[in-house]
Amino acid sequence: MSASSRPWLVRLTNVLVDYRGWWLSIALVTTLLAWGPASRLEFEQSIESLYAKDNARLSAWRDSKRLFGGDEFVVVAYTDPELFEPDGDKLSKAAVGRIEALAKKLTNVSGLQTDSFQHLAHALQAPFGRSLIRKLMEGVLVGTDGQTTAIFCRLEPESQAKISRSETYRLVREISDAQTLPTAVVGEPVQVHDMFRYVEEDGATLGFASAMLLMIVIFVLFRSLRWMVLPLLVVQVTLIWTKALLVLSGMQLSMVSSMLNSLVTIIGIATVMHITLRFRENRFDQEPTAALRQTMLELTVPIFWTIATTAAGFAALLSSRIAPVASFGIMMTLATMLVMVACAVVLPGGILIGETGRVPGKAPAEDWVTRALGRLTIWVEHRPLVVGSGMALLTAVCGAGLYFLKVETDFSKNFRASSPIVKSLDLFETRLGGAGTWEVNFPAPHELDPAFLVQVREFAAELRGLEDQQSPGRLTKVVVITDGLDVLSFLPLSWRLSALERMQPDFITSLYNADAGRMRVMLRARERQPSDTKLKLIADVEAAARKRFPEARATGLFVLLTYLIESLMDDQLGSFLIAAAAIVILMTIAYRNLTLGLILLIPNLFPIVLVIGTMGWIGLPVNLATAMIASVSMGLTVDSSIHYLAGYTAARRRGLSFSAALKSTHQGVGLALVFANVALVAGFSVLTLSHFIPLVYFGILVSVAMLGGLLGNLVLLPLLLRAVDRK
Numbered sequence: 001m002s003a004s005s006r007p008w009l010v011r012l013t014n015v016l017v018d019y020r021g022w023w024l025s026i027a028l029v030t031t032l033l034a035w036g037p038a039s040r041l042e043f044e045q046s047i048e049s050l051y052a053k054d055n056a057r058l059s060a061w062r063d064s065k066r067l068f069g070g071d072e073f074v075v076v077a078y079t080d081p082e083l084f085e086p087d088g089d090k091l092s093k094a095a096v097g098r099i100e101a102l103a104k105k106l107t108n109v110s111g112l113q114t115d116s117f118q119h120l121a122h123a124l125q126a127p128f129g130r131s132l133i134r135k136l137m138e139g140v141l142v143g144t145d146g147q148t149t150a151i152f153c154r155l156e157p158e159s160q161a162k163i164s165r166s167e168t169y170r171l172v173r174e175i176s177d178a179q180t181l182p183t184a185v186v187g188e189p190v191q192v193h194d195m196f197r198y199v200e201e202d203g204a205t206l207g208f209a210s211a212m213l214l215m216i217v218i219f220v221l222f223r224s225l226r227w228m229v230l231p232l233l234v235v236q237v238t239l240i241w242t243k244a245l246l247v248l249s250g251m252q253l254s255m256v257s258s259m260l261n262s263l264v265t266i267i268g269i270a271t272v273m274h275i276t277l278r279f280r281e282n283r284f285d286q287e288p289t290a291a292l293r294q295t296m297l298e299l300t301v302p303i304f305w306t307i308a309t310t311a312a313g314f315a316a317l318l319s320s321r322i323a324p325v326a327s328f329g330i331m332m333t334l335a336t337m338l339v340m341v342a343c344a345v346v347l348p349g350g351i352l353i354g355e356t357g358r359v360p361g362k363a364p365a366e367d368w369v370t371r372a373l374g375r376l377t378i379w380v381e382h383r384p385l386v387v388g389s390g391m392a393l394l395t396a397v398c399g400a401g402l403y404f405l406k407v408e409t410d411f412s413k414n415f416r417a418s419s420p421i422v423k424s425l426d427l428f429e430t431r432l433g434g435a436g437t438w439e440v441n442f443p444a445p446h447e448l449d450p451a452f453l454v455q456v457r458e459f460a461a462e463l464r465g466l467e468d469q470q471s472p473g474r475l476t477k478v479v480v481i482t483d484g485l486d487v488l489s490f491l492p493l494s495w496r497l498s499a500l501e502r503m504q505p506d507f508i509t510s511l512y513n514a515d516a517g518r519m520r521v522m523l524r525a526r527e528r529q530p531s532d533t534k535l536k537l538i539a540d541v542e543a544a545a546r547k548r549f550p551e552a553r554a555t556g557l558f559v560l561l562t563y564l565i566e567s568l569m570d571d572q573l574g575s576f577l578i579a580a581a582a583i584v585i586l587m588t589i590a591y592r593n594l595t596l597g598l599i600l601l602i603p604n605l606f607p608i609v610l611v612i613g614t615m616g617w618i619g620l621p622v623n624l625a626t627a628m629i630a631s632v633s634m635g636l637t638v639d640s641s642i643h644y645l646a647g648y649t650a651a652r653r654r655g656l657s658f659s660a661a662l663k664s665t666h667q668g669v670g671l672a673l674v675f676a677n678v679a680l681v682a683g684f685s686v687l688t689l690s691h692f693i694p695l696v697y698f699g700i701l702v703s704v705a706m707l708g709g710l711l712g713n714l715v716l717l718p719l720l721l722r723a724v725d726r727k
Contacts, residue, residue, distance in 0.1 A: 006301075013296045016348050017289065024349025027342065031237050034244035041243045043196050044252040044324065047560055052321035057563055060555035064441060067513045068520060069154070069506075072557070073437065074172055074190060076106065077150035077428055078183040083120075084146055089130040095149075096121045098181075103151055105175045111161045111168030116506045118152040136484065139433035139477035139524060148431035154506075155189060169193055173420075184424035186435050188557035191527075194421045195414055198692035199258045206686050206695075207261045211235075214269065214683040221675055222360035227276055230350045235268035237342045242335040251331070254324035259698065262687075263632065264335045266680055266706070267310060267639065271303060271343055273676040274643055274669070279351065280360045281668070288352055296348075302646035303340060305590045306639040309583050311336040313634050316579035325575075325628070369674055373666040373714070380718045381659055391716050395606060398613030405612065407531045407565045408621035414693050425527060433476030434526040438556030440541055441520035442549035444512060448493065457482045459548050460521060466540060474537070477524035481511045521545075525558060531621070534562045565622055576630050580605075583638055591649070599720040600641050606716055607708030608633045611701050623694045629701055637709030644669050644713050648721060658725045662718055670714055677710050 016023060051058040083095045091099075099121040107114040120141045124130050134142060142149050153172070158165060169190055176183035211232055219228040239261060246252075253260065278299055282291040314336060317329025363369075380387050408414075415422050428435045445452055460480040484507055488496040501508050512519045525537060538554055545552035580601055588597035608630050615622070647669035651661035680703070687699025 009297060009300060013293055013300070016296065016344055017293055017352075020348035020352055023345040024353065027237060027345040027349075031240050034240045037247040038240045038243035041247050042252050043200055043258075044254045047192055047557070047564065049254060049324050050322060050564055051560070053323070054321070057555060057559060060441075060553040061557075061560055064439065064520070064555050067441070067516050067518050068439075068510055072155040072187075072189045074112065074153045074155060074169065074185065074187045075150050075428070075435075076102065076153065076172065076176055076183060076185055077148060077424075077432055078176075078179060078181045079143075079145075079148045079427075079431065080181060081147055083142070083149055089124070089134045091121060091124055099149065099151070102175070102179065102183075106151065106153055106172065109153075109168060109171045109175070110163045111156050111165065112172075113154040113156050116154045118506075120149050136479075140479065143431040143433070145431055148427075150428075150432055165189065166193060166197065182427075184427045186421070186424045186428045188435075188437065188561065191412070191414075191421055191561075192557075194419070195692065198415070198690070199695065202690040202692055202695055203258055203261060206690055209689075210262075210265070210683045210686040213686055214265070214679055217679045217682045218269075221363040221679065222276065224360050226350070227360045230347060231269050231272040231276075233350065234272055234339065234342045234346055235265050237346055238264055238268055238335060238338045241338050241342070242331065245334060246331060251327055253331075254327065258695075259632065260328075260331055260335065262684065262698070262702065263332060264339065265683065266702070267307075267336055267339050268342070269680055269683075270639055270676045271306070271339060272347070273679070274303070274672045275299060275343070275347060276360055277668070277672045277675070292348060292351055298650070302643055303343070305586065305646075306642045307336055307340040309586045309638050309642060312582035312586055313579040313638060316575045316582060317628075319575050319578055329575075363675060366671070370667050370671060373670045373674070374663055376714060377659075377663045377666045377718070380715055381662060381722065384719055384722060387715060388719055391606070391719070395609055398610050398617075401613035401616030402609075404616035404619070406616075406619070406621045408623040410528050410530065410534075412528050413621075414623065416691055416693065419691060429526055429528060434524040436525045436527040436558035438523050438525065438538075438554065438558035439520045440523065440545045440552055440554045441518055442545060442552040444517055444519035446514050446517050448497075448512070448514075450493070453482055453485070455548060456480060456519065456521075457486075459545065462544050463521065463523070463541065466537070466544075475523055475525055475541075477522075479511070479522040479524075481508065481519065484508075523556075527558070531562070538562065576634065579634050583634070587642070587645075591645070595724055596645065599717075599724060600638075600645060602720060603641055603712030603716045604634055604637045604709065606712040607637050607705045610708040611705045614704065615701070620697065623697060626694065626697050626701055629705070632702070633705040633709070637705065637712070640673050640709055640713045641717060643672070644717055645721075652725075658722070662721070666714065666718075673710055673713060677706050680706060 048058060048061075080095055080098060082092050084090065085092050099119050103117055103119050103121070106112060106117065118141060120137065123133055123137050123141055138144060140150070141152070155161075155165070155168070161168070169185070173185050176185050215228050215232055218231060219225070222228070242260070242264070275295060279291055279295045282294045282298075286294060311333045314329050314332035317332075318326050320326045320329070412422050412425050425435055457480075460478055460482060463475060463478045463480075466475045484500045485493070485496050488499055497508055511522065523541065525534070538559060542552065542554045545554070583604070584594075584597040584601055586597075587600050588594045591597065611629055611633060614620075615626070620626075644665060647665040648661055651664045652658075656664060684699040684703050688696050690696050690699075
């Protein structure tokens with residue numbers, strides 16, 4: 001359909017071009033006004049938010065926090081060669097002084113429940129039974145080496161704390177760094193905080209570095225300051241508008257939506273790259289204003305459908321029951337639509353104001369790339385069986401990798417080995433046992449009786465059959481209420497309960513809630529172990545518990561972190577299918593041809609199989625940043641297919657033969673796809689410097705997905721068009 005048959009398109013183009021100065025001014029002013037609100041966008045730093053509200057494991061954890069006060073601990077550990085006196089289980093005076101001095105400093109840290117600190121100096125203060133108490137505390141407050149000790153500091157609920165959790169962790173680390181003996185700070189809440197901190201810090205720093213690298217690459221490609229700045233200006237305007245609207249609507253970024261900047265960059269750069277090359281082509285035989293009008297008449301409709309299908313792909317995430325995933329769908333749908341608005345109001349003025357008559361230059365090796373694309377066209381056209389068989393074989397091989405795909409549950413693998421949290425975990429897990437704290441809880445009588453305690457004691461003995469300090473996939477510590485009661489077995493039960501509460505504050509109340517009639521067994525396991533090992537251990541503990549207590553439930557941050565990726569992936573298949581259906585429907589509407597809508601989907605499935613299958617083959621596990629790679633890839637690669645299809649159909653309408661239309665599209669749209677991918681892959685290479693490993697994976701895998709999409713659109717799509725064109 002020609003521009004003359006779309007009077008609305010001509011009117012829109014004229015309005016945008018004729019009033020380009022006003023539109024650019026409005027864009028810049030609104031961007032400046034939005035800067036303040038956009039800078040206030042915050043991260044939702046909660047693991048709970050990454051689960052569906054009705055998730056059974058999340059409900060169990062919330063119930064545990066309500067019944068037992070939760071297990072959000074900051075643990076400070078160090079190795080003291082003079083911890084015990086040489087001849088027994090008594091702490092040396094120097095060791096007691098060091099423990100109490102450190103504990104006193106920690107009591108001054110706001111955000112910690114100072115009345116519930118647990119440390120060895122307090123636990124071993126009794127004049128008798130120290131060897132039994134030491135055995136009880138082994139793997140918790142003292143290591144099997146007899147030299148490593150720890151102080152457990154329970155965190156105050158965030159709603160009651162006077163300072164932020166991040167400030168509390170900073171103060172604790174400041175104290176530990178000042179210690180004479182090397183001191184480590186661990187705990188699941190600290191790990192979660194570090195995860196969000198790295199994402200936030202690296203997102204800002206690496207985002208800037210990526211933008212600078214992109215500008216350099218684009219400048220090398222076109223040797224023009226104007227065309228170097230314009231793509232990044234569109235991206236930044238879009239991001240500021242999007243973030244400001246998110247703040248005004250009360251939304252927050254989450255771990256899932258940390259990809260916002262990267263994805264908007266991809267969409268914005270790819271869109272402007274098509275406009276750049278088409279404007280350059282039209283500029284050779286037209287003056288600047290006429291060339292821009294012609295470019296807009298040719299590309300507005302393809303860009304609209306590109307944006308619409310990309311937005312629909314992300315909108316499919318609204319079907320997710322996990323709030324951050326659904327909100328990420330809203331964010332990306334909004335941001336994608338704003339890319340189109342930013343292009344409309346920024347580019348006409350940016351391209352024409354102060355135009356000196358110089359067009360974007362040719363990129364290095366552009367002629368060679370153009371010739372190569374032409375040869376690729378001939379190869380695809382004349383060897384369809386070879387090309388089709390090769391693509392089918394590659395897809396099959398990559399698809400087989402799906403069977404080897406694993407989920408990463410070792411939370412420490414999210415950080416580089418040199419990071420403080422990993423070093424602390426190493427010290428803790430090699431000397432004090434597992435850093436993963438969790439529980440299994442079950443109904444209990446409102447008043448303890450000997451018969452019930454026998455059941456608990458037998459259950460603890462069964463769990464200790466799963467206990468091994470050295471073996472991965474085993475429990476490293478089991479703490480049950482009978483452990484403490486048996487130390488004082490010579491006393492009546494009520495006296496033992498009172499004595500234990502005095503000796504170790506919160507010992508009884510942290511394990512038994514008489515009013516609610518619920519008891520728990522505290523467990524420790526190694527954080528640094530494979531996913532299948534963790535999952536089997538949790539399943540074994542639950543099975544053992546339910547044999548005696550059918551209503552038993554395993555929970556804790558260790559459990560939530562283990563099932564976190566599974567939670568994020570839980571409804572991704574449904575979202576992916578909705579996205580695929582939306583793309584087919586929109587393309588069928590756009591081209592009034594169901595067959596074209598369906599074949600457009602195939603080259604966009606190819607990079608997904610390529611990426612996920614390759615992950616399986618090379619043993620790259622699914623982590624926080626790659627859990628939604630299928631949905632994200634679909635949204636990123638579909639725009640290339642639409643631009644290619646638009647270029648091809650336009651060439652056929654001009655009367656070109658199939659071969660000529662294919663070659664024209666390859667050397668026009670295909671060239672833009674190559675340049676956009678070169679620039680974006682170079683920009684995303686910066687993410688490999690992140691401290692947060694999932695961001696490294698994200699940068700690599702998105703680059704692979706874009707290159708896979710390029711291969712699908714330049715090889716597979718022409719092959720499919722060849723079959724359709726005959727009809």
